[in-house]
Structures are given as C-alpha cells and as structure tokens.
Amino acid sequence: MKNTKSHDFFRYLAPIYDTVARIASFGRYDSMRRSLVAQAGINSGDRILDLATGTGYLSEILDGCEIVGADISLHMVNQARKKTDAAFVLSDAHALPFASDSFDATVCSFALHEMGDPKIVISEMFRVVKPGGTVAVMDVVLQSKATKKMLLFVYHVFVEMLTANYMHSDDLMDSFKNADEVMCTASMVGLIAQISGKKK
Ligand SMILES: C[S@@+](CC[C@H](N)C(=O)[O-])C[C@H]1O[C@@H](n2cnc3c(N)ncnc32)[C@H](O)[C@@H]1O
Numbered sequence: 025m026k027n028t029k030s031h032d033f034f035r036y037l038a039p040i041y042d043t044v045a046r047i048a049s050f051g052r053y054d055s056m057r058r059s060l061v062a063q064a065g066i067n068s069g070d071r072i073l074d075l076a077t078g079t080g081y082l083s084e085i086l087d088g089c090e091i092v093g094a095d096i097s098l099h100m101v102n103q104a105r106k107k108t109d110a111a112f113v114l115s116d117a118h119a120l121p122f123a124s125d126s127f128d129a130t131v132c133s134f135a136l137h138e139m140g141d142p143k144i145v146i147s148e149m150f151r152v153v154k155p156g157g158t159v160a161v162m163d164v165v166l167q168s169k170a171t172k173k174m175l176l177f178v179y180h181v182f183v184e185m186l187t188a189n190y191m192h193s194d195d196l197m198d199s200f201k202n203a204d205e206v207m208c209t210a211s212m213v214g215l216i217a218q219i220s221g222k223k224k
Pocket residue numbers: 027028029030031034045057075076077078079081094095096097100115116117118132133134135138139140
C-alpha cells in the first residue's frame with residue numbers, strides 16, 4: 025500500500041505494540057503522549073481526532089472528550105476497540121473521511137514516519153479542524169549532528185526495523201507556516217519533535 029510504509033508490519037505488531045512501544049520509549053511512553061495532549065490545549069467536551077491512533081492510547085487518557093481514532097490498520101484498530109468505546113474509524117490519513125472544520129483539535133503521535141506523504145497528512149489535519157482549533161504532531165525526526173545521526177540509526181534499525189521515513193523538523197514546520205501560535209519543542213535529546221499550531 026503506497027500511503028503507508030508498514031501496513032503489514034502492524035498486522036504482527038498489533039498484539040504486542042503497547043509493550044514494545046513502552047520499552048522503545050525508555051519509560052517515557054505516557055509522558056511524551058501526555059505532553060502532546062497538553063500542547064494541543066484540549067478542553068473537556070472537545071471533539072478530538074487522534075490520527076493514526078494505533079492501539080488507541082489517547083482515548084484512554086482523554087476523559088470527558090469525544091475521541092475519534094482513525095488508523096489504516098484493522099489489526100491496530102481492533103486492539104484499540106478492546107480498550108474503550110471511543111469511535112475508531114479505518115481510514116487513510118491522506119484522505120480523511122471527515123467533514124472540514126469538524127474537530128476542535130487533531131493530534132498525531134509517532135506515525136508521520138509511516139506515511140507516504142506527511143505534508144498531505146498534515147494538510148488533511150488542518151482541513152478537518154475548526155478555525156481556531158489545534159493541529160499537534162509528534163515524531164522522531166532527521167538529525168544533522170553525527171552523534172545524533174548515530175542514535176537515530178540505532179533506533180531505525182532496532183526499533184523501526186528499517187521501515188520508517190523520517191522528516192527534518194524544519195520540513196514539518198513548513199506544513200504549519202499558515203497556522204497561528206506555532207510551537208515546536210524537542211525531547212529525547214532532540215530526536216523527537218513536537219509541533220503544534222492553530223488553524224486561522
Ligand atoms: C507507531 S504507530 C503509532 C500509534 C499511536 N499514535 C502511538 O502514539 O502509539 C503508527 C500507526 O500509524 C498507522 N498508519 C500508518 N500509515 C497510515 C496511514 N496512511 N493512514 C492512517 N494510519 C496510518 C499505523 O497503522 C499505526 O497504527
């Protein structure tokens with residue numbers, strides 16, 4: 025499938041994804057995702073799209089919101105459905121089956137590196153969010169310094185098993201150039217970028 029790098033990979037990973045992702049995050053699985061939620065400025069009662077929801081972790085922690093989780097992998101969505109009664113929708117992030125201006129915020133964690141064209145995905149996130157609503161993404165990004173390139177290489181080989189296609193954080197920032205209140209922060213010695221902006 026052209027629009028995802030690793031559709032088959034998630035067929036096998038889905039049952040053990042939560043455990044593997046927690047190990048690969050060096051104990052920061054929850055805190056990193058909570059940090060993205062905090063940056064998105066989500067309020068109780070908001071309608072939120074968790075794009076590439078995977079096993080639906082955000083639907084577990086966002087109490088009081090209407091969560092829609094979208095993902096291309098039926099295997100991941102089936103795991104998510106075991107956890108909460110949030111709405112989980114099978115869909116490709118490059119062509120979302122949602123009306124324009126229909127969410128208060130959209131978030132996407134650790135999935136852009138799976139996508140065929142992350143810029144189209146972010147433009148879809150902006151399309152479906154209401155004016156004044158937030159788009160927030162978090163992912164592993166390309167590195168310029170030799171030591172960090174080595175760290176990324178180790179992560180790429182042993183965690184992503186050579187399937188990922190990372191972007192530079194400046195290129196991700198380009199997709200937010202028309203947004204208001206753009207924020208970009210880094211974590212895990214700069215390997216991870218977290219970017220958010222409000223739709224004009
Ligand atoms: C590494 S998991 C991240 C899951 C979750 N967001 C998290 O933070 O743990 C990447 C997810 O992206 C999904 N994905 C990959 N390509 C996609 C696409 N084109 N459209 C929607 N989801 C996609 C995969 O099926 C997988 O569930």
